Amino acid sequence: MAETGSVYIPAFYDVDYHDDGRIRRVTANQTRAPWRVSKHTVMNLDEWPFPKKPLVPLAETVHERMSVEIFRGCTRGCRFCQAGMITRPVRERSITGIGEMVKAGLEATGYEEVGLLSLSSADHSEIAEVAKDLADRYEGTQTGLSLPSTRVDAFNVDLANELTRNGRRSGLTFAPEGGSERIRKVINKMVTEEDLIRTVTTAYANGWRQVKLYFMCGLPTETDEDVLQIAEVAKRVIEAGREASGMKDIRCTVSIGGFVPKPHTPFQWAAQLDHEATDARLHKLRDAIRADRRYGKSIGFRYHDGKPGIIEGLLSRGDRRVGAVIEQVWRQGARFDGWSEHFSYQGWADAAHEALSDVPVDLNWYTIRERGEDEVLPWDHLDSGLDKEWLWQDWQESISGAxxxxxxxxxxxxxxxxxxxxxxxxxxxxxxxxLPVMVVDPTPVLATEASS
Ligand code: SF4
Structure with missing residues (x-):
């Protein structure tokens, strides 16, 4: 299987290290194993209308809906986004292919909601037609439509109206990711504060009462000011919403987590912010929001503290030596660490200390250390198609905000x-x-959401 170049078998590759712990080289130890293992790309999504019969869990799940992937890949170029980078190029499923998948999937499952999924669904070249035609087709049934969070600059009220036709307008989610214009340039999230204010004004004026905004903390070159700017953005959102709706009971929730650099992205070389600095920055932001008498009460604030992000960072950019850390933490009794009530930072720090005691690297080395251009990275022998020189150039350009x-x-x-x-x-x-189809369920529509 390894010979085909499509399956990565780690045991077929040896890793040599420099004295300081960096990787010297990764070489295949089997003559028939390729020196790099490549990703494979499905070019015609219409030929792959899967899953055809999704399993329907007996238990209630978080997302009780059928998902249809409307395209793969994203070339918006957000520099933190591994999903966008490794799934290039963009390949759309056709409107008719989507229609067939929705029809077959609903018949096979009985779900009452269809999620039109992708990395940035509003960017599908025919999203307006897809949403309108599906809404027409299932009007008068219990079938609702939803999109995941929408890009600020791709939101449009006609699309949102189609998605909520006959439903309630509960909330919209946008992800500006960075608080200041400067940091959004660094991460290549090309949306301006004016775009955001214009978009939320339209949403509030058209009946939405709640907007959720996602941000990250600890992005490369970030300062306290960049993060504190999030409070100013949230205040402007509330101000614009009150003005547009003429009502006071509108809300904006700011949700923020620590940035974790990912392989195969321009930020794969970046130093992660340590958890003390992340927490200090998030506390300053929380205090700035709470201190505002005029708007503070209308702004919700949700954040994750910095420690779990450091362990995520260890797992994200670790090499095979981190396997010993995972085994050690498990031997110490760690289970279900993704649940905050089971997570112990100290347990992971102790395990890293123990498992890495014979090598010149530690938890900080894997997380808060910036990598150099010539460093061999643990995933260099896994080929996502991206040119490493292009990634480096994009990393350098990010620092100057290009x-x-x-x-x-x-x-x-x-x-x-x-x-x-x-x-x-x-x-x-x-x-x-x-085209319209014969719909079996004649019950009236209950409720749908524009985004989640
Ligand atoms: S090579 Fe990269 S930049 Fe060029 S079209 Fe393909 S995905 Fe886009």
Whole structure:
């Protein structure tokens, strides 16, 4: 299987280390194992309409809905986003392919909600037609539609209206990720504060009362001021919402977590912010929001403290020596650490100390250390198609705040993927539309959400 280049078998690769703990090289120890293992890319999603019959759990789950993947990949170029980077290029499922999957899936499962999923669903070239035609097709039934969080600059009220047709307008979720304009340039999240205010004003004016905003703390080059700017953004959102709706009972929830650098992204070389600094910054932000008499009460604040993020960082960019840390923490009794009530930072720190005692690296080395250009990274022999030189250049450009456009709508900037993988961008519009189908369930619609 390894010979095909599609399956990674770690035992077929040896790792040598420098005296200071960095990787010297990774080599295949089997003549037939390739020196790099490549990802594989499905080019025609319509040929792969899976899952056809999703399993329906007997227990109640968080997302009680059928999911249809409407496209793969994302070339918006957010520099922190591993999912976007490793699934390039963008490949859309056609409107008719989506329609068929929705029909077959609903018949097979009996679900009453369909999630139109992807990394940025509002970017589908025919999302307006998809939403309208599905809403038409299932009008008068209990079938609702939802999108995951929407990009600030891709939100449009017609689309949101289709998604909530006959339903309630409970909440909208946006992810500006960075509080200040400067830091959003660093991460290549090309949305301005004005975009955000314009979007939420439209939403509040059209009946929405609640907006949730996601941010990250600890991004490269970030300062306290960048994070404190989030409080100012939230206040402007409330102010704009009160003005647009003429009501006082509108809300904005700020949700923020620590940034964890990920492999195969331009930030794979970045130092992670230590947990003390993350917590201090988040507390300053919390205090700034609470101290505001005019708007503070309308702003909800949810955050995760910095310690779990450091362990996530260890697992995210660790090499095979981290396997011993995982085994050690398990031997110490750790179970279900993803649940905060079971998580023990001290347990992980002790396990790392114990398991790494014979090698010149530790928890800090894996997390809060910046990597150099020439360092061999533990995942360099796994090929996502991205050119390492392009990633480095994008990392350097991020520090100066230079932005990169989306290659769907501007010329290719040679990230390496299409050449390396023999792929190309596949987007519509197809110009096709969905025809009505005979719907079995005649019960009236109850409620839907525009986003989650
Ligand atoms: S190679 Fe060019 S077109 Fe393909 S994903 Fe990269 S930037 Fe976009």
């Amino acid at each position: 932005e990169v456009e989306d290659c769907r709508w501007t010329p290719c900037y040679d990230c390496g993927v299409c050449d390396q993988m023999g792929t190309s961008i596949q987007i519509g519009p197809t110009g096709q539309r969905l």
